[in-house]
Amino acid sequence: MGIIGILMSMMAPAALKALKKARQLSGEIEAPAFQEEIQRKYTPYRLANPQHPMLDRNEFIAACGLSSKAAAWLKSSEVQFFAFSGASAPSTVVIKQRLKVIPNRPTVAAYSVMDLLLPEPQ
Numbered sequence: 001m002g003i004i005g006i007l008m009s010m011m012a013p014a015a016l017k018a019l020k021k022a023r024q025l026s027g028e029i030e031a032p033a034f035q036e037e038i039q040r041k042y043t044p045y046r047l048a049n050p051q052h053p054m055l056d057r058n059e060f061i062a063a064c065g066l067s068s069k070a071a072a073w074l075k076s077s078e079v080q081f082f083a084f085s086g087a088s089a090p091s092t093v094v095i096k097q098r099l100k101v102i103p104n105r106p107t108v109a110a111y112s113v114m115d116l117l118l119p120e121p122q
Helices: 002-048 057-064 068-075
Strands: 079-081 093-098 108-112
Touching (some): 002 057, 057 068, 068 079
Antiparallel strands (some): 079 093
16 A cells, blocks of 8 residues: 555656646647637627626626636636727737647737627628
8 A cells, every 4th residue: 555655646747747737738738719609608798788887707708608618718728818898999919828838839828808809700
């Protein structure tokens, strides 16, 4: 039993580090899907409330009715959310995600208010 305990204590830090890296990778890979969900759910809210009040992260999640996975991504330590209102300029950056896992990619993905809206049909 003692030997098993010693082996487990040696392997636990490596396993936790691998789990953290897997979560980061998952967040980086799924970010475009979360952006699409945010666009589908924020656009109707914005159209109904063009001058909506300042929304922080939790208020934004509630206003848009985001899925639990998208909400978890938005609340992750890799994602910064900057409160914004309907009066914010379209170029205002409201979400920044640190990218660390996938090589040869930018280190930060930034989403502006305009990125959160569905493109207008041509």
